Amino acid sequence: QVQLVESGGGLVQAGDSLTLSCAASGRTFSSYAMGWFRQAPGKECEFVAAIGWRGGFTYYADSVKGRFAISRDNAKNTVFLTMNSLKPEDTAVYYCARGSSGSYYYAASYDYWGQGTQVTVSS
Numbered sequence: 001q002v003q004l005v006e007s008g009g010g011l012v013q014a015g016d017s018l019t020l021s022c023a024a025s026g027r028t029f030s031s032y033a034m035g036w037f038r039q040a041p042g043k044e045c046e047f048v049a050a051i052g053w054r055g056g057f058t059y060y061a062d063s064v065k066g067r068f069a070i071s072r073d074n075a076k077n078t079v080f081l082t083m084n085s086l087k088p089e090d091t092a093v094y095y096c097a098r099g100s101s102g103s104y105y106y107a108a109s110y111d112y113w114g115q116g117t118q119v120t121v122s123s
Helices: none
Strands: 004-007 010-013 018-024 034-039 046-051 058-060 068-073 078-083 092-099 110-113 117-122
Touching (some): 018 034, 018 117, 034 078, 046 068, 046 078, 058 068, 078 092
Parallel strands (some): 010 117
Antiparallel strands (some): 004 018, 034 046, 034 092, 046 058, 068 078, 092 110, 092 117
16 A cells, blocks of 8 residues: 655745655555645635656646746655745645556546645745
8 A cells, every 4th residue: 555645834924945755654655646736715626746767757727837847756755846936826735646547637646635735825
């Protein structure tokens, strides 16, 4: 069974930076793409970023492109989301997920999910 545990969320001010981590259990972490999604209150879950199994490619939502960076350390079974120039509209619960098949933009393409970590950006 794969377990994903996010950490690093918190309350920050607009313009601040924050780095989220997602630690994965299991010996096959490096074989899968990983993604980050977020869900704000009253809104649907939305794609944030994805990274290939070796980190060779990355994808970002237009809303975070140029501000967020996804990375991974396969030796530590961990994927990161570095968030810079945070805005109040970035406030959401952030989830990491393991890629399965299909387009990386869609939640249905991921098979395991973490419990989420709250990020709140005050203006």
